[in-house]
Amino acid sequence: MKTLLIAFVFLVIDISGSRLSAQEAKAVKESGQFSIGVRNTNSLFTDAGSPGTGFGGQFRIRMGKRINTDWFADYITTDLQGIGFRRDAHIGWSVLFYMTKNPLQEKKLSPFILAGHCFDYTKVYALESGASDDRWSSAVQMGLGSHYNFSDRFDVTLMAQYMNHLGSDLHAHIHNENGVKHLEIEKHSGIGLEGHVLVTLSLNYRLGNLW
Amino acid sequence: MFVLFFFMSLSLLSQNKEDDASAFKRKGIFRTTLTFATGYMPANNLNNLYLTGNIEYYTDSRISLRGDGMYFFNSMNQDKTLKMNHSIYSGAAYHFGQGQFDPFVGLQTGLAYTQCGIIQQGMSERSKSFSPLISPLAGFNYYAHKWFHLFINIRYSYGRLLSNEAILPLNEWNVSFGLGFNVGGRK
Numbered sequence: 001m002k003t004l005l006i007a008f009v010f011l012v013i014d015i016s017g018s019r020l021s022a023q024e025a026k027a028v029k030e031s032g033q034f035s036i037g038v039r040n041t042n043s044l045f046t047d048a049g050s051p052g053t054g055f056g057g058q059f060r061i062r063m064g065k066r067i068n069t070d071w072f073a074d075y076i077t078t079d080l081q082g083i084g085f086r087r088d089a090h091i092g093w094s095v096l097f098y099m100t101k102n103p104l105q106e107k108k109l110s111p112f113i114l115a116g117h118c119f120d121y122t123k124v125y126a127l128e129s130g131a132s133d134d135r136w137s138s139a140v141q142m143g144l145g146s147h148y149n150f151s152d153r154f155d156v157t158l159m160a161q162y163m164n165h166l167g168s169d170l171h172a173h174i175h176n177e178n179g180v181k182h183l184e185i186e187k188h189s190g191i192g193l194e195g196h197v198l199v200t201l202s203l204n205y206r207l208g209n210l211w
Numbered sequence: 212m213f214v215l216f217f218f219m220s221l222s223l224l225s226q227n228k229e230d231d232a233s234a235f236k237r238k239g240i241f242r243t244t245l246t247f248a249t250g251y252m253p254a255n256n257l258n259n260l261y262l263t264g265n266i267e268y269y270t271d272s273r274i275s276l277r278g279d280g281m282y283f284f285n286s287m288n289q290d291k292t293l294k295m296n297h298s299i300y301s302g303a304a305y306h307f308g309q310g311q312f313d314p315f316v317g318l319q320t321g322l323a324y325t326q327c328g329i330i331q332q333g334m335s336e337r338s339k340s341f342s343p344l345i346s347p348l349a350g351f352n353y354y355a356h357k358w359f360h361l362f363i364n365i366r367y368s369y370g371r372l373l374s375n376e377a378i379l380p381l382n383e384w385n386v387s388f389g390l391g392f393n394v395g396g397r398k
Contacts, residue, residue, distance in 0.1 A: 039320060040343070053345065053369070053370060055322045056320070077342060077343060085373035127375070150274055153270060153274075154274045201318075203302050203318065
């Protein structure tokens with residue numbers, strides 16, 4: 001009886017061990033994926049109500065079945081109604097949490113929520129006066145998006161996020177004087193909260209697994 | 212007899228085409244091109260001439276990763292609005308069908324390196340600036356030979372030059388065609 005009990009214990013350990021190994025193998029397969037991509041970011045509801053257009057790139061490292069991370073850089077330019085412009089450079093990261101149980105399946109949408117942080121540089125320039133000002137700051141962002149997986153390795157991603165800058169506030173005002181537009185640049189030092197909506201379209205290709 | 216011969220010929224021809232199609236595999240094709248492109252900027256009414264090239268790799272029969280470059284030569288009609296308008300693009304294309312005739316649509320993000328020209332005497336050198344672009348494209352390739360293919364590309368670029376002296380739309384239609392070099396694409 002004692003021998004039978006020991007044999008049973010070892011059998012249970014063996015079965016649970018093999019199950020654990022399979023689970024571990026699956027977990028390994030569902031993380032460590034490394035992708036690179038290019039992206040177009042459009043900045044909305046920013047200074048003077050003018051939208052901006054951006055160029056950028058990113059890489060993506062998957063941390064788990066439902067967790068992914070984007071590491072990105074963007075360069076965005078905004079036309080301030082033809083009398084000035086704004087340039088923004090962002091470098092940062094976001095965590096993506098998938099809302100479906102089995103994300104990243106071929107020919108399916110993979111919706112996610114995201115949150116992250118970035119460092120940024122902003123410069124505003126007025127054409128008429130030649131005046132300009134710039135600032136470095138940090139920002140936090142959160143939003144929603146979805147991948148569409150054309151194949152096992154390739155996806156197109158659309159996401160919208162609100163980016164809130166933490167730091168000195170730099171913005172442009174356009175005011176009308178006798179029908180002539182003037183651009184005024186304002187910078188307020190100290191901690192300010194200034195933000196914009198970013199809509200990003202990216203194309204991503206999975207190169208392989210890091211682990 | 213003639214009718215029989217005609218139908219036999221048709222049958223053999225279609226069989227050969229099917230054999231060719233089945234012997235052709237897009238996955239793994241690496242292609243590159245270098246040719247001239249003409250461009251039209253509707254907002255500025257400019258016709259531009261470029262040297263353009265690309266590299267493209269088919270990750271499977273439907274998807275390819277693609278990078279393009281355009282080197283600005285000049286605007287026609289001696290227009291001096293633009294002195295320089297080079298650009299690079301990267302993105303992907305989606306290919307239809309399976310055979311050697313390869314129609315596609317694509318989307319790329321790009322960056323233009325632009326400088327305005329001196330349009331009045333006494334003007335100092337204008338500043339150079341980088342402008343982001345977004346660019347859908349369409350066209351087709353025809354893989355008629357083991358190493359070479361024919362191609363036609365139509366591209367639209369959307370962007371805006373924001374420099375210290377001028378703000379100009381860079382929206383442009385481009386057309387290019389020619390002979391490209393490829394490796395892969397056969398079983």
